[in-house]
Amino acid sequence: MFDLSPQDWVAVQLSLRIALVATAVSLPFGIAIAYVLARMDFWGKSLLDALVHLPLVLPPVVTGYLLLITLGRRAPVGAWLADHLGIVFSFRWTGAALACGVMAFPLVVRPIRLSIEAIDRRLEDASATLGANGFWVFASVTLPLALPGIIAGAMLGFAKALGEFGATITFVSNIPGETQTISAAIYTLTQVPDGDRAAMQLVIVSIVISVAALMASELLARRASARIHGI
Amino acid sequence: MTMLVVEVEKKLGEFSVNALFASEAGATVLFGPSGAGKTSIINMIAGLLNPDRGKIVLDGDVLFDTDKRIEMPVWQRRVGYVFQEGRLFPHLSIKHNLTYGRWMGGYPDDPAAFVHAVELLDIGHLLDRRPGKLSGGERQRVAVGRALLMKPRLLLLDEPLASLDAGRKDDILPYLERLRDEAKVPMIYVSHDPAEVKRIATRVVRLEAGQVVATGGPELLGV
Numbered sequence: 517m518f519d520l521s522p523q524d525w526v527a528v529q530l531s532l533r534i535a536l537v538a539t540a541v542s543l544p545f546g547i548a549i550a551y552v553l554a555r556m557d558f559w560g561k562s563l564l565d566a567l568v569h570l571p572l573v574l575p576p577v578v579t580g581y582l583l584l585i586t587l588g589r590r591a592p593v594g595a596w597l598a599d600h601l602g603i604v605f606s607f608r609w610t611g612a613a614l615a616c617g618v619m620a621f622p623l624v625v626r627p628i629r630l631s632i633e634a635i636d637r638r639l640e641d642a643s644a645t646l647g648a649n650g651f652w653v654f655a656s657v658t659l660p661l662a663l664p665g666i667i668a669g670a671m672l673g674f675a676k677a678l679g680e681f682g683a684t685i686t687f688v689s690n691i692p693g694e695t696q697t698i699s700a701a702i703y704t705l706t707q708v709p710d711g712d713r714a715a716m717q718l719v720i721v722s723i724v725i726s727v728a729a730l731m732a733s734e735l736l737a738r739r740a741s742a743r744i745h746g747i
Numbered sequence: 748m749t750m751l752v753v754e755v756e757k758k759l760g761e762f763s764v765n766a767l768f769a770s771e772a773g774a775t776v777l778f779g780p781s782g783a784g785k786t787s788i789i790n791m792i793a794g795l796l797n798p799d800r801g802k803i804v805l806d807g808d809v810l811f812d813t814d815k816r817i818e819m820p821v822w823q824r825r826v827g828y829v830f831q832e833g834r835l836f837p838h839l840s841i842k843h844n845l846t847y848g849r850w851m852g853g854y855p856d857d858p859a860a861f862v863h864a865v866e867l868l869d870i871g872h873l874l875d876r877r878p879g880k881l882s883g884g885e886r887q888r889v890a891v892g893r894a895l896l897m898k899p900r901l902l903l904l905d906e907p908l909a910s911l912d913a914g915r916k917d918d919i920l921p922y923l924e925r926l927r928d929e930a931k932v933p934m935i936y937v938s939h940d941p942a943e944v945k946r947i948a949t950r951v952v953r954l955e956a957g958q959v960v961a962t963g964g965p966e967l968l969g970v
Contacts, residue, residue: 641795642834644821646897647851653822656847660838746837746879 520717526693527701528721534609534697535677538616539624539670546624546669551658553625554632571683572622580686583615587687611688612695616677624673631665632658663740671733675726698722750933751775751901755791755801755811764788764957773949774927774934778941778968784957785937786831789903792935793828794821805900822851827899827932831906833886835878841889842874848897861896867929868892868922884915888922895930902926902934908943920946941968 520528553565571579587594589606597603605611635658643657659666681699688695690704702718705711750771757764764784768775777785790796792803794810802812805826810819827848835844845861865871868888878886887907894902907923908916924946927934938944944951945965953961961967 638830638832638834639836641821642828642830643836643847643851645793645795645824645826645828646848646893647822647825648847649820649822652851656851657836663838744838746835746877 518717520721521714523692523696524701524714524718527696527698527718528725530609530612530693530695531678531697531699531722532725534613534616535674537610537613538620538677539674541613542617542621542624542673543666543670546621546673547628547659547662547666550625550628550632550665550669551654554629568625569622571619576619576680576682577686579618580615580683583611583618583683583687587611587614605688607688607691607695609688609694612684612697613677615683615687616680617673619680619683620673620676623676624669627665627668627672628662629665631662631668634665635661661744663744664737667733667737667740671729671737674729678722678725678729750806751792751935752802752804753788753792755788755798755803757787757791757796757798759784759787762957766954766957766959768952768959768962770933770935770950770952772931772933774936774947775950775952776936776938776944776948777952777954778938778944778948779954780939782956783939783954785939785954786905787957788954789828789905789935789937792901793826793903794819794824825852825897825900827894827897827902829887829890829894829902829904829907831909833878833883833890833910835881835886835889835893837878839878840874841870841876841878841881844878844889844893845870845874845896848893852897854898860898864892864895864930867925868895882915883911884918887911887919891922891926895926895932899932902932904934904936906937906939908938908940916943923947944968 549568553561585591587597587605589595589598589604594606605614639661640653640657643653648656679699681703684695684697685700690696690700698718698721702715705715705718752769754767755764764787766784766788777788779785787796791798797818798811798813800813802814803810809815809817810824811817836847839847868891870885870888870892873881873885873889881889891907908919911919920943926932927947936947945968948965951963951965951967952959953967
């Protein structure tokens with residue numbers, strides 16, 4: 517009864533790869549920005565904050581279009597990257613991952629920022645008196661204590677990346693085998709006669725992936741939270 | 748031999764600290780009512796708070812000096828600190844809390860020192876536990892052990908017994924006396940409890956409203 521076409525399986529694999537890469541790449545940047553927003557005071561901070569949240573409030577198609585006109589093959593930044601570093605985003609799965617990462621970024625930053633803000637800074641002082649320099653205070657105290665927020669941010673980012681549609685299709689189009697994710701494949705199937713059955717199967721696959729990801733993150737979050745409460 | 752010289756001025760809102768004292772081996776107690784500036788002074792020694800003016804010299808090593816523009820970062824000072832509330836790292840086991848300072852300082856493993864501290868403080872049965880499940884007294888003993896095992900040049904104790912009830916205090920005081928007499932780490936001990944001070948102090952610095960009003964032996968307490 518479950519007979520996804522090879523092309524649909526490719527869409528599933530691509531979606532997973534894109535969402536995982538988008539999450540993995542945006543996480544370190546997300547942690548850095550969250551730390552800056554949580555801890556530092558500087559001129560232009562509210563501007564940075566607004567910039568980070570922009571993909572959340574802009575229509576996804578607008579974000580996708582902005583990516584297209586900056587990072588497209590003939591756009592200034594995109595052409596430079598292609599000529600000098602050999603990095604091409606347009607109409608590639610890497611571009612889909614970039615679009616998903618950008619769209620997911622505000623959702624990655626927010627929980628991490630909140631958990632960094634909630635850390636008892638007196639523990640960081642204690643760490644410094646025990647001989648830890650700034651880097652080690654961060655690595656051995658701040659980061660582990662922010663873990664529940666990091667897990668939540670990764671989960672939200674992954675979910676957003678998995679479901680991203682508007683920015684991705686605008687930036688890298690809907691090319692089977694290269695940029696066609698589950699969402700785009702379902703959309704395509706709903707546009708053709710007799711596509712309902714295959715669309716339904718992809719819907720089931722995406723429900724399974726989402727529920728599995730949610731359960732895994734719940735489990736991890738519970739363990740991390742017990743850990744930072746010293747139990 | 749004078750080992751610690753503190754000469755600091757610091758304005759904290761309406762309140763200002765203006766303290767000058769020296770301390771030697773043994774336990775120097777900063778004694779005075781709440782709000783006398785005791786904790787501010789040891790925070791300045793640890794480097795967690797910077798004086799507006801003055802200098803702090805430990806064993807000839809300048810930790811802070813406004814005239815010479817020296818301001819050694821906290822992590823380089825090798826001054827152990829036992830906080831009032833313990834401040835154990837909740838995400839680490841007791842064992843890893845105890846070895847944290849050795850890791851950060853990059854010292855070689857010293858099993859003899861570890862065993863000695865663990866026995867001195869009687870915390871061997873806690874090593875595999877996590878801080879969340881410890882009693883207040885156990886937590887403070889681990890906090891003392893953690894500060895001791897970083898091989899500090901000086902140990903600061905900020906009312907380490909304040910969060911404990913009277914019975915518990917009597918349980919811990921003998922450990923602190925042993926620390927003073929056996930481990931021979933010089934201590935600066937902050938307290939406002941005369942009974943406690945009488946047992947610990949080899950020297951007393953009496954503070955009121957941010958000023959040193961008297962220095963001398965334990966007889967200063969008038970008890």
